[in-house]
Amino acid sequence: MKQFLRNEIQGFIGRYEKKIETKWGEPLAGFADADLSRLKQVISPQHASGSDVIPNPTVILAYFVPFQKEMAETNIGHGIASPQWALAYEETNAMFVELNRYLIKILADKGYRAAVSQEAGAFNREQLISNWSQRHIAYEAGLGTFGLNNMLITKKGCCGRINTIVTDLDVPPDRPMEEELCLYKRSGKCGLCVDRCPSGALTREGFDRERCFQVCRENAQIYTGYGNSYASAAGQPAEDTGSEVCGKCVAGMPCAFL
Ligand code: B12
Ligand code: SF4
Ligand code: SF4
Incomplete structure (x- = not known):
């Protein structure tokens, strides 16, 4: 089933x-x-679970779609994000909406129920926290481990985006990956992501989401016109407030593409 779904995702994209x-x-x-009830402790009591999405859920399909190196390289260097990075962010989010619809349809044709959490397309803009952590679900699904840059680093690197679909498929869940993929977490070496962060949001001690968001908002003032995929994904009117991106802690990193 995993291989079938991976092939379908690849064919679709x-x-x-x-x-x-x-x-x-x-x-x-x-x-x-x-069952994501443990995330209520790890993240917040408001974090949703599979049963908030469909009745009798079993497993959540988590998938990671990597960008291409050439595009990511346009975002290396100080200053504002590259236009290609902003466009890839919006185009990928827009693609996810269609891809999820497609996957839900092919699973329904096979007699399974599947749906996307309404929480996944939104986040609390004051607390900067979502009630659906795509990253943590992908971690539980064995797709990767967390880097010092806060990204989920997968076998294909961290330069890409994640999405999830709750299902009632009759398959066992995967286990988190044991091998540490971040060089700093593995051996104390690297830390390039911290050095490249333009705002000091990322340090070896932690991550300041407010500071990071400020940088993303600055970029959003420049990059309007590419769509507002978060609002669209949440089914809200897609007023164009710009693309909230940066990604300097991802592009050009040794963990970007593995
Ligand atoms: C809100 C949000 C933001 C906010 C706040 C940032 C933040 N980190 O919270 C802002 C706007 C600032 C932002 C910025 C960025 N974001 Co953002 N963002 C989100 C969003 C919508 C929710 C994240 C959230 O609040 N989750 C709840 C919190 C508490 O959990 P979490 O962030 O997933 O964090 C978990 C890990 O950090 C984990 N953790 C850390 N270390 C370890 C170690 C272990 C062992 C374990 C178990 C857990 C763990 O603890 C948390 C719980 O597990 C997600 C999409 C989603 N719905 O999940 C995208 C998402 C996290 N963003 C993403 C990206 C790419 C970015 C940017 C690079 C912007 C860009 N596209 O150019 C920057 C990177 C900032 C950074 N270094 O983290 C991607 C990450 C992809 C990846 N490979 O991991 C996501 C998953 C979107 C997607 N669909 O792919 N983001
Ligand atoms: S750049 Fe280096 S320290 Fe930062 S997340 Fe990647 S491997 Fe880890
Ligand atoms: S996205 Fe930009 S501001 Fe945010 S942590 Fe990464 S490099 Fe720093």
Whole structure:
């Protein structure tokens, strides 16, 4: 089933990318236990679980779609994010909406129920926290481990985006990966992501989401016109407030593409 879904994801993105600028690499897929009640302790009591999405859920399909190196390289260096990075962010989020719809349909055709959490497309703009952590679910699904840059680093690197679908598939969940993929966490070496962060949001001691958001907002003032995929994904009117991006702690890092 995992291979079937990975092939379907790959087939879909291959067809989709013909219509747009952004191109992607080979996707990864895994399954997390649909019971996310432990995330209520780890993240917040408001964090949703699989049963908030469909009745009798079993596993959550988590998938990672990597960007391509050439695009990511346009975002190396100080200052504002590259236009290609902003466009790839919006085009990938827009693609996810269609891809999820497609996957839900093919699973329904096989007699399974599947749906996307309404929480996934939104986040609290004061606390800067979502009630659906795509990263943590992908971690539980064995797709990767967390880097010092806060990204989930997968076998294909951390330069890409994650999405999830709750299902009632009859398959066992995967386990978190044991091998540490961040060089700093593995051996105390590297830390390039911290050195490249333009705002001091990222330090070896932790991550200041307010500072990071400020940088993303500054970029959003420049990058309007590419869509407002978060609002669209949440089914809200897609007023164009700009693309909230940065990604200097991702582009050009040794963990970006593995
Ligand atoms: C809110 C948000 C932001 C806010 C706040 C940032 C933040 N880190 O919270 C702002 C706007 C600032 C932001 C910035 C960015 N974001 Co953002 N953001 C989100 C969003 C919508 C919610 C994140 C959230 O609040 N989750 C709840 C919190 C508490 O959990 P979490 O962030 O997932 O954190 C977990 C890990 O950090 C973990 N952790 C850390 N170390 C360890 C170690 C272990 C062992 C374990 C178990 C857990 C763990 O603890 C948390 C709980 O597990 C997600 C999409 C989503 N719905 O998940 C995207 C998301 C996290 N963003 C993403 C990206 C790429 C970015 C940017 C690079 C912007 C860009 N695209 O150019 C920057 C990077 C900032 C950074 N270094 O983290 C990607 C990350 C992809 C990846 N490979 O991991 C996501 C998953 C979107 C996606 N669909 O792919 N983001
Ligand atoms: S740049 Fe280096 S320290 Fe930072 S997350 Fe990647 S491997 Fe870890
Ligand atoms: S996205 Fe930019 S501001 Fe935020 S932590 Fe990464 S480098 Fe720093």
